[in-house]
Amino acid sequence: MNPIIEKEWQSRTNRTDDDTSSKLIQEGGYISPDPYLWEDVLVSIVLKKPVLLKGPSGAGKTKLAQTVSNYFNQPMQSVNCSVDLDAESLLGFKTIISKDGETMIEFVEGPVVQAMKKGHILYIDEINMARPETLPILHSVLDHRRMLTNPFTGEVIHAHDDFTVISAINEGYVGTSPMNEALKNRFVSFSVPYLTGEQLKNVLKEAHPNASGQLVETILHIGNDLKKQVMNGLLSDEAASVRSLLDAMALAEHMPMQRAIQYAIAEKLDDKIERRLVMELVDTWVK
Structure with missing residues (x-):
């Protein structure tokens, strides 16, 4: 220090x-x-x-x-x-x-x-x-x-x-x-950039200590994909918000992942194409 x-x-x-x-x-x-x-x-x-x-x-x-x-x-x-x-x-x-x-x-x-x-x-x-x-x-x-x-x-x-x-x-x-x-x-x-990798993983686990390891990993994969699309200019910054990922994780403990991401992230985006892209990214990780 x-x-x-x-x-x-x-x-x-x-x-x-x-x-x-x-x-x-x-x-x-x-x-x-x-x-x-x-x-x-x-x-x-x-x-x-x-x-x-x-x-x-x-x-x-x-x-x-x-x-x-x-x-x-x-x-x-x-x-x-x-x-x-x-x-x-x-x-x-x-x-x-x-x-x-x-x-x-x-x-x-x-x-x-x-x-x-x-x-x-x-x-x-x-x-x-x-x-x-x-x-x-x-x-x-x-x-x-x-x-x-x-x-x-x-x-x-x-x-x-x-x-x-x-x-x-x-x-x-x-x-x-x-x-x-x-x-x-x-x-x-x-x-102040978004958290990624192990730091983001630690935030998710600390916020939801009872969440399964599979749920944490899935949210991490989705979050990383969202950030890549933000960097490529295909999604608005708020699509990769850590706050929104935490909201999605909280919902996903009680409902299917697709709906959790839709409510916590996709529906907050104004552009219809961006909302569709978010849900397509989710589908690559959730079968």
């Missing part, structure tokens, strides 16, 4: 034992698809760099953020972006309350303000689905200043030393738009 990560981990968790690697990664459920991605993300976080996770739906971006949260024993505030996201959704809003018989205006702090003050992780999911004009309010939060002047209260907020920002995007999906360069340049960026 990188010394800077170990030092920060011990500081935040008040632990002094030597178990700072694989066991703690498993506590959050994320398995790194290569030998260095997990540690490189942690190094960036320890150095107070906002992290941007890029990858297809179901690749494990949210699971990675949750694992960082568990690793540092650090709560996480989440923002789910959409075209309706506004400054109040990020920073908070004013409301009228009654206290001691008097009517007062109180400010309810949003996830950004809470995370900055309390030293939590701020997880911004699908950041490229937000309207570009909404996010510049975060520029001073994401750069070296790590501060914010709340436009609703006038309060100047300086981030807690442990404050961390992790964002995630699905590139090229419907409803997304390219990130503003000024925003993108405030992040260090990591590609």
Whole structure:
């Protein structure tokens, strides 16, 4: 384990034992698809760099953020972006309350303000689905200043030393738009690919420990074939989602494989030709 990560981990968790690697990664459920991605993300976080996770739906971006949260024993505030996201959704809003018989205006702090003050992780999911004009309010939060002047209260907020920002995007999906360069340049960026091979097998077995070995192997074969077709450009990224494979496996323990794959994967694809291709791949493994 990188010394800077170990030092920060011990500081935040008040632990002094030597178990700072694989066991703690498993506590959050994320398995790194290569030998260095997990540690490189942690190094960036320890150095107070906002992290941007890029990858297809179901690749494990949210699971990675949750694992960082568990690793540092650090709560996480989440923002789910959409075209309706506004400054109040990020920073908070004013409301009228009654206290001691008097009517007062109180400010309810949003996830950004809470995370900055309390030293939590701020997880911004699908950041490229937000309207570009909404996010510049975060520029001073994401750069070296790590501060914010709340436009609703006038309060100047300086981030807690442990404050961390992790964002995630699905590139090229419907409803997304390219990130503003000024925003993108405030992040260090990591590609998060799908799991394959033994790593994917371990995830399937851990999620469904009572599943038969034959079922696990069949799902693995189907998953590998789906990924090949995604790489060949014949299927959408979501067809090879690990999340969808896990759903299919759960269903397949209680119904025929063809129906499980149809419900968990094929029916979620918009293109009729892609749906047919998925089912044809299943038929090569299930007689």
